[in-house]
Amino acid sequence: MNGDRVYPDEPAGPFEAPPVSFADREDRDIEVRPYPPAAAGEAGEDEFEALVEMYTEFDPADRAQGIPPSRESDVRSWLETILGDDGYNVVAWDGDTVAGHATLVPDGDAYELAIFVLQAYQGAGIGTNLMEALLGHGAANGVDKVWLTVERWNRAAVGLYKKIGFETSDAESFELEMTTRLVDPA
Numbered sequence: 001m002n003g004d005r006v007y008p009d010e011p012a013g014p015f016e017a018p019p020v021s022f023a024d025r026e027d028r029d030i031e032v033r034p035y036p037p038a039a040a041g042e043a044g045e046d047e048f049e050a051l052v053e054m055y056t057e058f059d060p061a062d063r064a065q066g067i068p069p070s071r072e073s074d075v076r077s078w079l080e081t082i083l084g085d086d087g088y089n090v091v092a093w094d095g096d097t098v099a100g101h102a103t104l105v106p107d108g109d110a111y112e113l114a115i116f117v118l119q120a121y122q123g124a125g126i127g128t129n130l131m132e133a134l135l136g137h138g139a140a141n142g143v144d145k146v147w148l149t150v151e152r153w154n155r156a157a158v159g160l161y162k163k164i165g166f167e168t169s170d171a172e173s174f175e176l177e178m179t180t181r182l183v184d185p186a
Helices: 042-057 072-082 126-140 155-164
Strands: 020-023 029-035 088-094 097-107 110-117 145-151 167-170 175-181
Touching: 020 126, 029 126, 042 072, 042 097, 088 126, 097 126, 110 126, 126 155, 145 155, 155 175
Parallel strands: 110 145
Antiparallel strands: 020 029, 029 088, 088 097, 097 110, 145 175, 167 175
């Protein structure tokens, strides 16, 4: 998409690859696992339905750039696209409930990152752990360059991305474009 995108010289991380377990700030036991699950089949269908449920419960006020979609049929189509073979996905689980989802979607020689944490789980440290697990999963699978866009006013997200190692590469619109590198280019 953007051949002029600038990536940092130094790689971020290292990040631990999933599965990763931790207690969030609300003392909930959260596990971040890759999607699709290693043993797909019926378990995979259950996990897909749990993801659909999370996105249909998503607060419209927290949607950005038109995602996630709001109608269930659109959520299903969108998920089938981003959960495809070429991307990488991780899901944060609170028991059988999806607390959050992060994805790396292929875009030329890089990957676009998107992350979503259900409102009831925001502010508890899940987003940080979810992103670190996603970047660990990506790095373990050879992903080097990652980029994202974020609305300028979303200070919490911008702060999270900077803390993890993203740098602003384009600030000329109402959105910031941020990039990171997972592998040392040398």
